[in-house]
Amino acid sequence: MSSVAPADLPVGENLGSIEAAERSEYGTKTARVKKRLTSRTATVIALIIAVVWTIPTFGLLVSSFRPAELIRTTGWWTIFQNPGFTLDNYRDVLFSTSSSSPQLGAYIVNSIAIALIATLIPLVFASMAAYAFAWIRFKWVNWLFIFVFALQIIPLQMALVPLLQIFSTWLRPMQAWLHDVVPIIPEQNYLPLWLAHSMFALPLAIFLLHNFISEIPSDVIEAARVDGATHGQIFFRIVLPLATPALASFAIFQFIWVWNDLLVALIFSGGTQDVAPLTQRLAEMVGSRGQDWQRLTAAAFISIVIPLGVFFGLQRYFVRGLLAGSTKG
């Protein structure tokens, strides 16, 4: 549920535009205020918070490169007294085929396959709906839009049990049939996860994209109408290209959300390496081998590296999308 309407908050360029704020429009007046406001104590406290916030992740990263024997017997902060560097942990969790190792390769493929399509489906369907809500006008359509908007308050938990029943009645036979026709596709396939994630994403997606698409100047749309363009053409040639920033924000948010999800995966994936994503495997490892820190640290780092990469690479879009959907689920 998004109780934060992105259009209403000045958060769009947060992390990116700080230099801009420091530039001209403030100038010397601000500089004077700034000096008086930031005391030394404040700086020290901020520094302490920053360090405390970084240490846990840093410890994980350092440990993932230490030999198993050293992780088990010494703290990671003693790395200078007990030096040791190895890539064995990563080699073990990624490539080892022994049945006792986590064999993360298959799960990485699953995470990518699930997140890609579970982002694409709601993106397209939601932008179609958002276009209709914004540009094909009937009175009752507004009520329908408000209804869809209100659906965002329903917690995922409300939908899980019945949806699982629906899937086992209707989807399971289809999956079995597909497996018979194309044996290479396992009976447990990605379909339930793709559908479930898409369904849960739609209310937020429609709301976000509608905000943006309804802001497109009506002159543009009407001019195209006058020239005889159909709704289909307008949607593909005008609306989608103009809505790219909003589409990107939502896509990134949804991709990370699906990548990081555990609850939906636990219920709809079946838990085998045919379908289960990385998060589910990691959670399983914590449960069954909670003390194998050499594997857990490496596996955890692998699972967070893609979201972190997106975070650092596409910060502006990421922040916008994330703030907009911060209470989804």
Added chain:
Amino acid sequence: MTTADLLGKLLQVVMGLAVFAAVVGLLIFFIDKAPKKGRDYWQLALFLLPAMLFITVGLVYPAIRTSLLAFQDSSGDWTLDNFVWTFTQPAAIRTLINTIIWVLLVPTLATAIGLAYAVFIDRSRGEKYYKVILFMPIAISFVGAGVIWGFVYDYNGVGEQIGLLNALVVAAGGEPVQWLQTDPINTFLLIVVMIWIQTGFAMVLLSAAIKGVPTEQIEAAQLDGTNGWQRFMNVTVPGIRGALVVVLTTISIATLKVFDIVRTMTAGNFNTSVIANEMYTQAFRASEVGRGSALALILFVLVLPIVIYNVNVLRKQREIR
């Protein structure tokens, strides 16, 4: 993973894309070929069809059905037993109490720390990097965060402590503790993880709001001889009231629904369960669908007033503007 497995997965993705493209293509074809009579209606219906179908099957029908299941026993007869169980069994009551502790502590502490941090780093050199540091955990999955903090809380039965927390305790002359197994400290340690994740969110929103407070007001207060704390309480805080409400309510909703952290770190054992985790455990582990549905409904009822309040505040803000 064998090559055949990988091929099967690739094939699924390719087929999924192909089927999806075909569906969208077909829809657009019919949209453009809609009959002249009532053309707008046809086109509207076709544009909305896929999304509405998904929403009905995936949310509307299930939510109604869950609400009904909450009032049924396993044979389908109407009953209030599920709610009686929730409010009388010691374990279930503990779940509710834990949820209340979570929702009291996480929003307030995350907002307080985020606000303090945002004020302290405001317009300081390297503000951008300070922000990134605090905001980074929000990109990490709750499961990943669970592992990261599980390592901090680790307990070693023999030899040196490798968990940071126990190492600190030992260095201070204490005895190491099995943190996650010790009630009630374990609930608070799980709450720390959620605060760690949410503080960045609070900080980014509040920092943007602080920059919106006019410099003139602060300078005027300064001329009146106020000190930093007075300026903060009387100028800055009223100026960012709207953002504070949004941050508090948003984090409250996220906290009410917290699942992954508890599931990963303790699975709800040792008296750490919360509603969302118990809902999963009852409905999908213990096959108590009625109890699970009742818990889901309780979660919904708890979220509802916060959302309504939030929407109201946002609407008022818009009217002022």
